[in-house]
Amino acid sequence: xxxxxxxxxxxxxxxxxxxxxQGTKPNDAQIAHxxxxxxxxxxxxxxxxxxxSHNKEVRAFAEDMMRDxxxxxxxxxxxxxxxxxxxxxxxxxxxxxxxADEKEASLKKLNGAAFDKAYAENEVGFHKTVNxxxxxxxxxxxxxxxxxxxxxxxxxxxxxxxxxxxxVVQALK
Numbered sequence: 001x002x003x004x005x006x007x008x009x010x011x012x013x014x015x016x017x018x019x020x021x022q023g024t025k026p027n028d029a030q031i032a033h034x035x036x037x038x039x040x041x042x043x044x045x046x047x048x049x050x051x052x053s054h055n056k057e058v059r060a061f062a063e064d065m066m067r068d069x070x071x072x073x074x075x076x077x078x079x080x081x082x083x084x085x086x087x088x089x090x091x092x093x094x095x096x097x098x099x100a101d102e103k104e105a106s107l108k109k110l111n112g113a114a115f116d117k118a119y120a121e122n123e124v125g126f127h128k129t130v131n132x133x134x135x136x137x138x139x140x141x142x143x144x145x146x147x148x149x150x151x152x153x154x155x156x157x158x159x160x161x162x163x164x165x166x167x168v169v170q171a172l173k
Contacts, residue, residue: 028147030087030090030093035154039072039073041097042123045122046066049062052107062119064164065123083144123168
């Protein structure tokens with residue numbers, strides 16, 4: 001179940017890449033919305049982990065996710081305000097929300113070590129997918145230099161999250 005959810009999430013984020021290959025790369029307003037949505041999804045997942053988990057490492061990881069994603073999203077909101085750009089909802093961000101809601105529903109059914117393992121594994125897959133989309137589509141497609149810089153900064157942070165999530169998965173074995 002969790003691998004299927006991660007694969008579906010990967011397909012949704014990679015739909016952005018497919019659109020780019022067909023010459024309809026996302027514009028800056030869409031990119032801003034996709035990036036913000038991905039951050040919100042991870043904040044919501046971290047909130048769930050803090051409600052359900054009693055594992056010290058899982059809770060510390062979730063606290064890091066909340067802090068870092070809120071900080072990046074705050075910077076994104078300040079940037080779109082400065083640029084007078086309205087983030088534009090799109091099929092990719094809508095798909096991300098739909099998949100995240102489904103994943104949240106499945107995580108809510110789990111408790112204890114099963115929840116911790118599923119949450120950590122989902123975080124690895126989520127960050128791999130988002131990092132791949134940032135590298136291959138979102139950063140290259142961004143035309144505004146400030147947005148591009150913010151996405152690059154986010155990528156560095158989120159690559160660290162991916163490594164941290166992999167460490168948590170290993171610690172739970």
